[in-house]
Amino acid sequence: MTAERPSLRFQTAPADPADKWEFDDKPREECGVFGVFGSEDASVLTALGLHGLQHRGQEGCGIVSYDGRFHHERYLGLVGDHFSGADMPKRLPGNSAIGHTRYATSGGTILRNVQPLFADLALGGFALAHNGNLTNARDLRERLVEGGAIFQSTSDTECILQLIAKSRKGKVVDRFVEALHQIQGAYALICLTTNMMIAARDPIGIRPLVLGDRDGAPILASETCALDMIGAKFVRSVEPGEVVVISRVNGKAHIESHFPFPRREARPCIFEFVYFARPDSVIDGRSVYAIRKRMGRMLAQETGVEADVVVPVPDSGVPAAMGFAAASGIPYELGIIRNHYVGRTFIQPKQEIRALGVRLKHSANRDVIAGKRVVLVDDSIVRGTTSQKIVQMVREAGAKEVHFRSASPPIKHPDFYGIDMPSVDQLMAAQMTLEEMRKSLGVESLGFLSVDGLYAAMGEEKRNVGNPQFTDHAFTGEYPTPLLDHSTDRSSRDYQLSLLAEEAAE
Amino acid sequence: MTAERPSLRFQTAPADPADKWEFDDKPREECGVFGVFGSEDASVLTALGLHGLQHRGQEGCGIVSYDGRFHHERYLGLVGDHFSGADMPKRLPGNSAIGHTRYATSGGTILRNVQPLFADLALGGFALAHNGNLTNARDLRERLVEGGAIFQSTSDTECILQLIAKSRKGKVVDRFVEALHQIQGAYALICLTTNMMIAARDPIGIRPLVLGDRDGAPILASETCALDMIGAKFVRSVEPGEVVVISRVNGKAHIESHFPFPRREARPCIFEFVYFARPDSVIDGRSVYAIRKRMGRMLAQETGVEADVVVPVPDSGVPAAMGFAAASGIPYELGIIRNHYVGRTFIQPKQEIRALGVRLKHSANRDVIAGKRVVLVDDSIVRGTTSQKIVQMVREAGAKEVHFRSASPPIKHPDFYGIDMPSVDQLMAAQMTLEEMRKSLGVESLGFLSVDGLYAAMGEEKRNVGNPQFTDHAFTGEYPTPLLDHSTDRSSRDYQLSLLAEEAAE
Amino acid sequence: MTAERPSLRFQTAPADPADKWEFDDKPREECGVFGVFGSEDASVLTALGLHGLQHRGQEGCGIVSYDGRFHHERYLGLVGDHFSGADMPKRLPGNSAIGHTRYATSGGTILRNVQPLFADLALGGFALAHNGNLTNARDLRERLVEGGAIFQSTSDTECILQLIAKSRKGKVVDRFVEALHQIQGAYALICLTTNMMIAARDPIGIRPLVLGDRDGAPILASETCALDMIGAKFVRSVEPGEVVVISRVNGKAHIESHFPFPRREARPCIFEFVYFARPDSVIDGRSVYAIRKRMGRMLAQETGVEADVVVPVPDSGVPAAMGFAAASGIPYELGIIRNHYVGRTFIQPKQEIRALGVRLKHSANRDVIAGKRVVLVDDSIVRGTTSQKIVQMVREAGAKEVHFRSASPPIKHPDFYGIDMPSVDQLMAAQMTLEEMRKSLGVESLGFLSVDGLYAAMGEEKRNVGNPQFTDHAFTGEYPTPLLDHSTDRSSRDYQLSLLAEEAAE
């Protein structure tokens, strides 16, 4: 295949990333998914649910509803800016709806990669929302294109749609399962057809997916916090490898469960607990908030230090810092204030002034820091760039000593399951020794939670070597699935970028 | 196929058509196409060429250029509002480019139907611009969808792209020709691949297409006026049934001509001469301006009347009115002034005031009309609604008598080849006798050019019965191709509307 | 006064004028004014009337209505793009309304100079719309600022408002007249107060103003075509020096007429007839269309030439070309086709391609021109830049000879009464002899209508030397009023530019 692909164009040119102040140095979850079956105002509930999943992706969102016809809207931007207003039930009518919120993996976001994807198949319309990432998308795509398929997006998710379109099976569910057998990687999927909602979670349950209920209407969502958002009850987690088929039987929602794969042990992504999930969510039976506080406690036990104040890097470091303070007995103080009004576009011209950049989002609370020995607690260190700036800011505010603590182990390996992580050469812990990192951050001491400490915080006795309970390759290098697309050194993200093609929209 | 299709949504709701003042009551051409091969600033020349074809479609436009990669931009709106500016060579770099300007067939225009369409085929990228309409698009689409194809637009043009994607031939040109053998209807096509520009005109040449040259770079365009626009020389018309393949050989553009179909006699669309084409174009060897004036002359001979002034309905009636005045000896006067500043959005609230609507675009020049016997000359009458209002306005300005003359025969039949025409029940001449029309218009006399008169104006001795020289079904009911999709009473436009699906764009 | 003034900023930076293709080389009228008193839907009628005056200014428009409160909207852009829609009576309610349409005199247009201006005076709200230009605005402004006035715009018009605000008279009309006694220059004014509409025309009636009637509601407008637009009857022209006060007496509109100045002979601006006014208007009793045709006739008599075709430069040269053709017996042909789809933004990058610029708006109709001796007729020549390009285009289309004729005398002098004209060093006729101009245009012959010919076309026997019937300084250098602000070499326009100050708007 001699692929010739159109280049990327946006009506409003994205700012040169080199000019953009970094506000965060965090890995990013790529998606949240949500669905409602058989409820009045399904699209309104979906909008609220997606709003509850907004932390899983802020750059694009979409909803498909069905009322005898499919209704489809997709936007760049936040859920609340597009899917609100009294006209929602008229714009997106029907008793069933699915939605998606998305973080873009590249410098630019293109609308036609925003989900749910929709296709007008021979068996009828089919909408699909996907959280996760396929590890054999490249091979699938090349094979499908050779077979005459025309892709409308550059996302790996469209492979699933094309496989379903190409299937010769007579029933939609059979086509869907046939497609699942051909894909590899991580997925939590929610689909809407003319008479069903179908959901699936990959065989080892890398990405989360829960089933809820609101007055008899089944709800599907990435996290429980989205159920709380709409006042729905939590029913259970969708199991790894499970296909849930929801249809209407005798006027009521009927839920069937299929397990088309050989059963395997679950291995959910531990990063959901470290950083992604909202603290008020409960994933596979575990409270995210409680685990994060325990991470802080374990961290204090493993890396304790004499100091005057424990200061969280807000907001992600807050629960761990509370745990650290409680375990160490050192007072917890809001030594860094977060500015919530940072727009997306703050770009500044000069090097001298750019040094002030971190303050756009974080300010030192001088009164608490000056003259003190400060323990800074964050959930993780990725590139270390923001951590450096925060340390410097805290020093300039007069800290006597600065000790940095990460509530997760060093991140040394890339991800291929739907997390947007810098490449290995940008991961601080992959490039430096602990002492080099300490110097680079400019702190008196640096400490990370151990992998065992992390598992202990998760409530496990220890990590089962050879068969670990969680997907934890970022820390350990052990990937839970084969990585076909990645025999070479380029990540699936690089692949996707080479396919980017877009037109501008009026 | 139980098609379930998403409904239509726009971010800015289109105005209720019932609230929109009609400015025009004209059929509409759906497209103009343009291409440049092997010239510096190909995209800039394409933008200028498309501007010269703007009369063929004002609601969408797009350009694809190639410089080793494909670059693709599409917009709703006018060419000059999107494809101008010093950054064009940077936005759309390369020595080859094709472009398209489009009139939407429905109340709303959706961006993903805007052309050129582009696909990333196994053989490489492929861009396609189409003027015309396929008459077997519905069957093709159903067959392709059954075979697993996912359509990204609702336009008939995408069938061609899907057929090419599905073809098993090893060469792009062979795939293209294989696709042509499966489609029926009217088409002037321009395609861009990684190393070729390919053009084709349907077997009887319904839609126009010309070949030009600018300093050695081949140019393709719907009309000669687009060649004049960029200072290119006219070379020849692309022949009906011809496939033109332009590639680079020894550093120069090389043009090959193929005739994959059995040769048939040409039968170009006569409406190009009556209304669509720009008066300064020459189509298949005939000057549009000269023919329109001759139509006016023939009209005067066939429907002469005693009067004081000949007044054109601007701008389309101007050449015919000049011809009518010259042949009749009645003075030609600008009795109706056209307001060029009509925006798209003028909508007014009340019935009483809506009666003033026609004046938004046309004003009576009272000084010329008051007390006179006026002959109003227009190119055609479609629904008659605007004609009625113009007659009333001319009366209110004091005309003693009003005689209405149409420089083409009565329009009684719908079109399926790329002209947007009201359905039969809205065509005045299909619903009324001549006398009923006269009364409905409120004029002292009404006259139409005869079909023979029209052919005479075209320079033909007479219409060849059974084998007419032009596609003239609007006047005669004789369609030049079978109409597979239209065995039922619904038009291809209705079909397209049922497929409309769109997301909103940021 | 050490004026320190903010510089100009627009949210969307205006294109560098040097990069902008010139479409027109015409003087520009700066404004149209309109008012309705005591009619239902006054704002809707005002919007329609302004649309009929759109040719007098396309860059800004505004309406003030009154229904016990004042309602005020102003926009950049066309009337139809802002003042249409079913919500107009709700947005701008009331039985009285005035409106304004504006052409900006500088490279940029700023919203706060868009009229009507409004002030909340001690006597109540006061809205003001002005067509024309004050020649002592600079002195007035400096005096007012010294006295403590804060100007909200940079327009000369605001001086009138400030003078009224500062007046110690007890009645609004007396304050208005007191202000009129302090201003000099050209003005047609329409004002709206809580219970009156007031209009005034300057002592010699430079700018036009007419009074009409629609079902008992008085209408004021710059031109009669605006009356036709809303189906209003023409009553009479407002007389030079007249102040018209319209109020409600016994439930009916009551019109009073005042003449606060010593009576002087009228001297309306002859350029309204040459170029500005719409052809279907009647100004001070003269049909614009008829006069333009007579200019063409006189031009043929004065500058006749042997030729094959008379070709108008569309659209402004059309009536004169018709007159020229009729008087000379040479056939009138549409040798230049105007493209009506030119957006505002067509900007092209390279010199070579910029040469094609004129074709964006005008195309040669080769069939009519090739091999012919062509007489090009335009209404006037200003800088000559567009004329040069049109001549070149006509030559390239194959003309054997090109003869250029201007239906007005050479323009040699600047204007200070509300016409936007290039400075003297840019006026072709001010800088060159006839022979130099001929060579510069590249034509076989060049001819201008004489001043006497122009007066003859106007129906005058001859120009009264020392006391001419019209304001004709552009041709003659004789200004009808003292030019206080212009003792130095800078024009009032330059002055205004130095005052420009603007904020961006969301």
Next chain:
Amino acid sequence: MTAERPSLRFQTAPADPADKWEFDDKPREECGVFGVFGSEDASVLTALGLHGLQHRGQEGCGIVSYDGRFHHERYLGLVGDHFSGADMPKRLPGNSAIGHTRYATSGGTILRNVQPLFADLALGGFALAHNGNLTNARDLRERLVEGGAIFQSTSDTECILQLIAKSRKGKVVDRFVEALHQIQGAYALICLTTNMMIAARDPIGIRPLVLGDRDGAPILASETCALDMIGAKFVRSVEPGEVVVISRVNGKAHIESHFPFPRREARPCIFEFVYFARPDSVIDGRSVYAIRKRMGRMLAQETGVEADVVVPVPDSGVPAAMGFAAASGIPYELGIIRNHYVGRTFIQPKQEIRALGVRLKHSANRDVIAGKRVVLVDDSIVRGTTSQKIVQMVREAGAKEVHFRSASPPIKHPDFYGIDMPSVDQLMAAQMTLEEMRKSLGVESLGFLSVDGLYAAMGEEKRNVGNPQFTDHAFTGEYPTPLLDHSTDRSSRDYQLSLLAEEAAE
């Protein structure tokens, strides 16, 4: 004065407030001000400083810079969305700049009320930014309008500008001081002239204002956090009644201090400490964060209760909750999670679903709350509407008991000094007894900090009766200045609303 004023119009109609979910039930500060004198990139520093003051107003922002000319930009929206980008030094060049960020007091925000205001005075340009509110604005405005002034905004601030314009003094500073003597109320002012920056704080220092220094360039700002933002050193607070005049002497910034008023004891607004100021600011020598924690401690002492967890209402209740937890020994837990992605536009249609509204911003962390006795701590209670919903949400998450604590006394009285507070009939504590409030909130117990407790938290021994150390009328009803405009029952805000007049902008 029979004032007739235009009504309010926006291009995009603001949502019906009745349809808008309340996210907050907080008083609002109306403004933040900032200035830089004599520094490179003054406008960039001003943008950063304003960003640091964004919590003081999010609906409008503006900057004026001076480089020999004034440059002026104003926008609706956030600082970072408008005043960022590499072109800032080009858009707003110069070594001096002042800026303003604004919260609108009414349902709509109008651009022409956005500050800094600018006027072209006889003595030169003058820009003005104001935080606070004048209590005699109405009288001043009426008097100025009677004298012939035309106001361009409806803000009280313009009175100051008009007074300066009208002054007969020869020097700008003298005019400024003369104006100060005529105004009453609260103000922190920063002005920019052609060669000076002038600042002033009202005689009792109601609103804060500090002086800083960045490499020799004086900085003025509402709060110290804005100094930290740009790495400037804190120098001192501007004193109540002080006029600071900064000019350039011998190439250096020269600061003069004037005290034009009789010295009075300071009485800064205590609400800055309770809610407005950022926790990392130090106001008049007091750390806001430390005081808020002390409020929590005092609150625990005064209103202690047996409970299992102390839960802050984020974010404003966090420091007080930390203090409460520390003093009471009850564990501090994040029982409510704040969603940071709430857009401005989330509007939902149905009553049933609107009940979910509070969750758009706040979610209960069920794991921490279920089965617990919860103490909710917030900084204050205004209308109580949001508090009710939060209590209900906490109950639905399974709380066994809910105890509500406000870290400030009951708010019973309106403000006229620049705080946007609901009218008395909407203030919960003005309408209900403590027991009624407890029932209305639906809690087991309700407690407020006492006024003495508040003063104790401020570090005062006690409130000096008759001469209190702070402006605390919201709690006590004792206003620090006469309220001329408010002898009647309408607030200054009502007055301003009646003057609102605006046009839409393109």
